[in-house]
Amino acid sequence: MGRFQGRILFCFIKLCRFLCLALSFPFYLLDFVGLCRAYRRLFPLLVYNITSSYNNKMHKTKRELFRNLATFANSDGSLRLLEIGCGSGANLKFYPHGCTVTCTDPNPHFERYLRRSMEDNKHLTYETFLTVSGEDMRDIQDGSVDVVVSTLVLCSVRDVPKVLQEVRRVLRTxxxxxxxEHVVSDSSTWTYFLQCVFEPLWYYVGDGCIVTRTTWKDLEAAGFAELHLRHVEAPEVSLMIRPHIMGHSIK
Structure with a gap:
């Protein structure tokens, strides 16, 4: 694409995004006066209802992601796992038998739906549920967990580097x-165009979800001893969140 055509496309994206921002203005006003708090009560129900569909589409991907999770167990076989932004417990069925799970989420209204998922996954031991943000997990001691899990969370936190700093703190060596995590698409794709244009509306519908983050760069800069990361396309999900990264890093 030539420089002139590139500038035209850039201006077109900016124009479309501005129009979408205008459409988002009522949501901004509702949020400004505090009325969006009611949506925070509804959002966990929506997530709980779509969890089954997402897990069905991502079943093979999640199986592959968590296949070697048990290798980080201690010599006595125990495995202390912390899931940040646990939501309604979409990942519980993928965790190995007998591991002890602590769940956190900044939205306290997820707990009732998380309890339902716990009832369906008796192979785990549940430690506690904490209503905290990923940026401030002061109630969890340094080096106290073997594994931390985050799925579809870093898109909506306020400060990704701060969350990763906290993750490194609570992990044992x-x-x-x-x-x-879903991430921004390549700038040459239609997905990128849709992400840039509709992000303002998506932010409110998705309870703070930002679809244009380059999260892999934050992971690369987080200071882990090892990073195993690859880019994948999530099958059959919305174009807005189809580009994903998956993997694990070791402290």
Whole structure:
């Protein structure tokens, strides 16, 4: 694509995004006066209802992601796992038998749906549920967990580097951080165009979800001893969140 054509496309994207921002203005006003808090109560129900569909589409991917999770267990076979932004418990069925799970989420209204998932996954031991943000997990001690898990979470946190700093703090030396996150698409794709244009609306519908993040760059800069990361396309999900990264890093 020539420089002139590139500038035209850039301006067209900016124009479309501006129009989408205008459409998002009522949501901004609702959020400004605090009325979007009611949506925070509804959002966990929506997530709980779509979890089954997403897991069906991503079943093979998640199986592959968590296949070696048990290798980070201690010599006595115990495995202490922390899931940040656990939501309604979409990942519980993929965890190895007998591991002890601590769940956190900044939205307290997820807990009732998480409890339902816990009832369906008796092979795990549940430690506690904490209503905290990923940027501030002060209630969890340094080096106290073997594995941290984050799936579809880093898109909506306020400060990705701060979250990863906290992840490294709570992990023991040699522990692992497992991730599956949607990211921005390549700038030459229609997906990128849709992400740039509709991100303002998506942000409110997705309870703070940002679809244009380059999360792999944050992981590369986070200071882990090892990083195993690859880019994948999520099958049959919305174009807006189809580009994913998956893998694990070791402290």
């Amino acid at each position: 040699g522990g692992a951080f497992y991730f599956l």
